[in-house]
Amino acid sequence: MHAWPASEVPALPGKGRDLRIHDTATGGRITLDPGPVARIYVCGITPYDATHMGHAATYNAFDLVQRVWLDTKRQVHYVQNVTDVDDPLLERAVRDGEDWTELAERETALFREDMTALRMLPPKHYIGAVEAIPGIVPLVERLRDAGAAYELDGDVYFFVECDPHFGAVSSLDAEAMRLLSAERGGDPERPGKKNPLDPMLWMAAREGEPSWDGGSLGRGRPGWHIECVAIALDHLGMSFDIQGGGSDLAFPHHEMGASHAQVLTGEYPFAHAYVHAGMVALNGEKMSKSKGNLVFVSALRRDDVDPAAIRLALLAHHYRSDWEWTDQVLADAVERLARWRAAVSRPDGLPADALVEEVRAALADDLDAPAALAAVDRWAELQSSGGGSDEGAPGLVSRTVDALLGVAL
Known part of the structure; x- marks a missing residue:
């Protein structure tokens, strides 16, 4: 599966700062020192609907991570999956009377278009669950042969108690885990499981559903968590720098994935930092496909909203915060974009070297994009009053906003 084209990232003078970021597993900030190649895995979409603002906010956060690392003169090895076979996708295809593969291909293509328009840097490896099956089996x-997995009516489950570190990612108690498991795709009430929290690794073939050759497992399809583990281990190995996604993935997805990998390899941890973006709401409720309360990136683009304004609307909120999308949020972003473009259109301006360092410092401090925007706002306001004579300043500001914030002025 191919990703989307990369926009050019301008080179800035000097060197950026190491990233200090909030780690869900420890509950505090840690400073990451990845070495010359930074490694990050971000969980991708289940392609049964278009890219909504919740998706865009999540991928915007991890795009900033890439940009901070690139500014430190590191290479970035970024991997993202596509869950192109799963219950929600199959259910949507049945509902709409559509072939599930055609639905997945169409929505994945639209996601690529949205990511390109928003200037999100693409992953080095963009892998679908279906193409990963030969590595998953x-x-x-x-896991089964090591006694860490067991069969139940043809399905194969992972036994969570085989990982002594189980629970370290989310730090939730058993009851909270059980409730979230039921809410987020698990089956804690299924009779016969060794532990109600045990997640499915391999689902035996069901009538009317797609299935693949699973060797000694029989025909079926993979569970959700093992999909990402197989892709991450194949392309990044253990102990990569960041495992990322929305906050609703901390449990069960990232918790289970970490346990799968740690039992498979005997190594710890799966990732050095677990980083989670907040949720975006509409009309008081989290945007979700199940609720149908969605604002789509593609719909805004069709209405001729500048993708740079959409990106500024996302950047106006700290990545870990939960926030609500409103018409005013977008209007504020459109107005900010106009002010910034007017400021950099002048032939000269106030020196911008200090601004570059302000933006770098803000983003290195747990991706504080609102602080970075405020710094550019201050420069633009002073610029509007004139008085500067640095001919290179507007260009430097434009390159800084592009390189570090992904906004083309």
Whole structure:
């Protein structure tokens, strides 16, 4: 599966700062020192509907991570998956009377278009669950053969108690885990499981649903968590720098994935930092496909909203915060974009070297995009009153906003 084209990232004078970021597992900020190649895995979409603002906010956060690392003169090895076979996708295809593969391909293509328009830097590896199946089957077999997985009516489950670190990612108690498992795709009430929290690794073939050859597992399809583990281990190995996604993935998805990988390899941790973006609401409720309360990136683009304004609307909120999308949020972003473009259109201006360092410092401090925007706002306001004579300043500001914030002025 191919990703989307990369926009050019301008080079800035000097060097950026190491990223200090909030780690869900420890509950505090840690400073990451990845070495010359930074490694990040971000969980991708289940392509049964278009990209909404919740998606866009999540991928915007991890795009900033990439940009901070690139500014430190590191390479970035970024991997993202596409869950192109799963219950919600199959259910939507049945509802709409559409072939599930055509639905997945169409929505994945639209997602690529949205990411390109928003200037999100693409992953180095963009992998679908279906194409990963040949690598998933041996991992499930290894877990089963090691006694860390068991069969139940043909399905294969992971036994969470085999990982001594289980629970370290989300730090939730058993009851909270059980409730979230039921809410987020698990089946804690299924009779016969060793532990109600045990997640499915391999689902035996169901009538009328797609299935693949699973070798000794029989025909079926992979569970959600093992999909990402197989892709991450294949392309990044253990102990990569950041495992990322929305805050609703901390449990069960990232918790289970970490346990799968740690039992498979005997190593700890799966990732050095677990980083989670907040939720975006509309009309008082979290945007979600199940609720249908969605604002789509593609719909805004069709209405001729500048993608740079959409991106500024996302950047106006700290990535870990939960916030609500409103018409005013977008109007404020459109107005900010106009002010910034007017400021950099002048032939000269106030020196901007200090601004570059302000933006760098803000983003290195747990991706504080609102502080970075405020710094550019101050420069633009002073610029509007004139008085500067630095001919290179407007260009430097434009390149800084592009390189670090992904906004083309």
